[in-house]
Amino acid sequence: MDRERIDDLPEEELSAILNYLSNGMSGNERNTFDQRLANDPEWRLKVTQVKGLLIGIREASLCEHLDDYHPHGTDVTIMWFFKADVLKKWWVAAAITLVTLTSVWWLWIANPSNARLYHSYFVVDAGLPVEMGSADTLVYAFYDGMISYKEGDYPDALVKWNAVAEETGPTDTLQYYRGIAHMAMGRIDEAIALLAVVAGERASFYYQDANWYLALCYLKRGDRKTASKILSRIADSENAKDLKGKLE
Template sequence: MLDKETFEAIEAYVLGNMPGPDRERFEERLRHDPALHAEVEQQTEHIRAVELGGLQRALKDIGRQQAASTPGRSWMPYLKVAAAVAVVLCAALWYLDRPTTGERLYAAYFRPDPGLPVAMSATSDHAFQDAMVAYKLEDYAEALAKWNTLLRDRPQNDTLRYYTAMAALGAGDISTATPLLDAVVQERNSPFAGKAAWYRFLAYTHQGDTARANTIHFDPADPHAAEATVIQQSW
């Protein structure tokens, strides 16, 4: 059973009333506490359901008031009904279109790769550096387009494959990133293989492909091993 302090913290987090520093600390707890993560999801569903139920009751009350009022007096009751209908519909659409568990876990744990340092001196690979500048500026679409062009000429280059995948993830294009990450992971000697495995795990989580995600095993010494375990326990 939840203690009062934890329940109030969850409620503040779900309703968006938690101050920034407290929210950051709470989200850090979520990353390492599967039981708390599950409780937050459950309380989110409860709170939204209560909100939706309250809106529906308000709509019925307005309808009863309108039925009891003198006809032909004012448009205000109709405007109230229309507003209430709009709010209920928005709440219902949110409930039906809410993110999946995999999408919520991905959003909670995905942190973009910081990228490589951009050389200040002259470099023989200006195109790659230009794309890296765009990537660091979070212009993922531009970085993706530029690295894709280079990748066509150097399809076996693990650096290009990895950062093209990173740009794709940043742009929200999970399906483009996944095969590129698969290819990097297969290159056991690649310096990007370990990080690629983590991002591939997150990509499969986002897609709800838990069977494939479970085939990815992390060494206990891997910095992402604990987070991967929490995610697996939250499916």
């Protein structure tokens, strides 16, 4: 299927995919759908593109609120372009996408100050806008992994990104987002190993964010001294100043 012509997807296929992604199928229907996914590469591509488009619509609707979730208040511009008729077709699908906020009040009661501070400041990076139209196989694979990342399926994202890294080498983008994925899974040692590389590169686009998350990793470990030292590298960040003040 032409990746730039997803708006031509037949209505019955669109309906089936949306029903699958919203867990609206019966057991037999889902088994049949899964078998088709396993045996039909073109069908897998269609489903992947639908998932990407759903995320794009969700991002468009949440764009003005992203600063509330981004750790440094960085301006995040979501560049996702739709035809008017495509937006109408997909708006119902966007309605099924919910952001669930889980209470962490018990952390403030039962855990020591390091854990309380960590959970007060740690918010998973929102990720990059998903662009599924690239003809480059590796670029496409990277954004396929970004879809999994945005859905909170960090193990799947890592599988895809690790495969890309084997072909391209450890770019700062891959290092950074793989580090965040490990962090979100509670794998702090793995996260430190990846983020430390990016945090040491001043020229990297991710320099400030990598240092922020690296400091949080050390805070999670209980190493307040190292966390404070790392925060000194990004002293112009309001969040870094605020957290550093609480650590000292």
